[in-house]
Amino acid sequence: MIKKLSLIFISAIILNASTLDEKIQNIIGYQEFNENRSLIEYLFQNDSAYYANGSINYIAVIEKLKDNGLLKVVLNKPQDISITFKISDDAIKSMKIISDSLTALGYYHYFTKDLIYDDNKTITWTINLKTEAAIDPLMLSKELAKNNCRFVDIKQEGYTKWMYKIDTSNSTLSNAYNITNNERVDFRKPLTPYFIKVDNANIIEIHSKYGNHWFPQIVFYDKHLNILNIVKENERKDSLQLEIPEETNYIKIEDIYTLANIKRGLSVIIKE
Structure with a gap:
């Protein structure tokens, strides 16, 4: 024995x-x-x-x-890099997390070569970009970890082709501001749309700061980032009160035309 x-x-x-x-x-x-x-x-x-x-x-x-100098990502000259992401959970949410992670690392200019959603609900997303250095997998893994995502496999072919298989089954959105019920939050000038996380909430009140010219656009999402409702207002508003759809976990707040219209910021209150 x-x-x-x-x-x-x-x-x-x-x-x-x-x-x-x-x-x-x-x-x-x-x-x-x-x-x-x-x-x-x-x-x-x-x-x-x-x-x-x-x-x-x-x-x-x-x-x-x-x-120890064994991971080489710098290339001799600018080259076309192909990166494939394989994801098996929460398609929309996972792609947002990857896209946000690439942006955080300074990769804005890439284009989608292939996007396949198979019968097993697995997404294979391939992007191409021209660069002097491949995406650093350590930096990418740390960005993904902020959203409770992790690598389960990596493959490199000749420095210009990379494949990442990513587990997003426990993913969260690290850039979503968590607001508790009856809490008032004052947001400053936005660089991107406001993105907030709520739980068991029924009402949202939004107040525009003095000097804004706000034309609201509010999007309600469930925990998988499926859209539940979109509210658009073609008239300027100083404040807005809306019912929050059931199963809402995330809310995006912006302006129909430009974020410059809310450069003074907004105040948000969530109520049960």
Whole structure:
């Protein structure tokens, strides 16, 4: 019995090491992995430190690779980069999180090459961009982590093609301001539409600050970011009170024409 347990333990260690080596090779590429095999074996000799809850801890792995000069994202010249994201949960919400993460990293100018939604409700989203450096997977993983998303697989092909499989099953929207019932929040000049999170609320009151010229547009979403209702007003408003649809988790507040119309900010109150 003890011999069997020992064999199982040894097999688990070998399997973990083999899996970790494979994942590292996928991240840095076959050639880079083979050229630095001895260093990689030394750096990751305590392979259990790079697992969390039975899965690869990609942030820890990528951080170690980057700290030791094994993760190369800078290119010799501007090139076309192809990045594919595979997502299996909350399609609309997940794409917003990825898009917001790219924006936070300074990537605004990219275009969608393919967008496939298959029978298994898995999204495969491929974008292209021209750049002198590929997106840093460590920075991207940390941005996604802010929204409770994590990598479950990464593959790199020749520095110009990357694939990220992302678990978004527990995702949240880190840029949504959480407002509790009966709380009044004063928002300053917006750079992007106001995006707030609510829970079990029935009424929203919005007050425009003096000097604004607000033409309201309010969008109500459920927890998956499916649209429940849109309210638009073609007349200037100083204040607005609306019923919040059932199952609303997120509300976007903006101006029909331009955010410059609410440059003085807005005040928002949520009521039960």
